[in-house]
Amino acid sequence: MEKVKIITDSTADLPDYIIKKHDIEVLPLLVSINEESYKDGIDINTHTLLAKMASSDTFPKTAQVIPQRFIECYKKYIDMGYKVVSIHLSSKMSGTYQSACIAKETLETENIVVIDSLNVTSGLGLLVLKAAKLKDMGLNIEEIEKELLKIIPHIKSALVFNSLDNLVKGGRLSKTAGIIGNILSIKPILAVENGEMVVIDKVRGSKKAIRAILDYGDKKGIKQGEDVILLEIASKDVSSLREELKLRGNAFIECEVGCVVGVHAGPDACGIFFVEDF
Secondary structure (H helix, E strand, O other), rough: OEEEEEHHHHHHHOOHHHHHOOOOOEEOOOOHHHHHHHHEEOEEEEHHHHHHHHHOOOOEEEEEEEEEHHHHHHHHHHHHOOOEEEEEOOOOOOOHHHHHHHHHHHHOOOOOEEEOOOOOHHHHHHHHHHHHHHHHHOOOOOHHHHHHHHHHHHHHEEEEEOOOOHHHHHHOOOHHHHHHOOOOEEEEEEEEEEEEEEEEEEEOOOOHHHHHHHHHHHHOOOOOOOOOOEEEOOOOOOHHHHHHHHHOOOOOEEEEHHHHHHHHHHEEEEEEEEEEOO
8 A cells, every 4th residue: 555645735724633633744825914924823823813913904915835845845755655645725716736736847756646626725624634534545646636536526615704805805806796795784605616715695694694504505415424614713603503503413523714714714704615415
């Protein structure tokens, strides 16, 4: 059985216990605020980031993982006899995936598979966790790649945001789409589709927002045997969503939005990521 190393970036937003359990390598993106630069999840946590954002007039900047960092990481594991599956946030949201591809080309090796998740945060996290489980089952890197490519189009999400301001400021959502987030009591429901954030619904009030998320899950159907992730960042609605999922008998993993994604999401958002039944 070949030795396989799963590598991802910090926007996967997986809890430490999962990363440690499956020995996943996580390369941090960077967050810069008030002229200070931090490694996502290493030098700064989400709670501290939100506090800094609340007290700053400057919108934070985020930066991709550079090719040289990938080259160093890949070479380390290849020299140790590993083959690598490297899975990263959507190429439509960051240049991190391109950096990984440049690194593979530079090393001129077929022992690395680089995958564009066409997703971010827990959508990426679901793929990374799936890859880790496939590795543990003894699949090689080509077999893992094949299984992940089957799943990528079927990763679904539904998230409620209290405000879309940060998504618009960070360029992750158009100004036109962001306008509805400023209408009194309107709760926009967003999803990641084809690698980008889109508004899929808008409702009035928190209760209807939670209902819309659950209805979306029912409509798509949650594939049995695949993980479900409950994601949140300083959310007032997450407890209601959590209880509703428990009442339905849905098993789920709880994750918190990390710093890079948190810059664009802002506070008070929650939702679910899952693999639809296909």
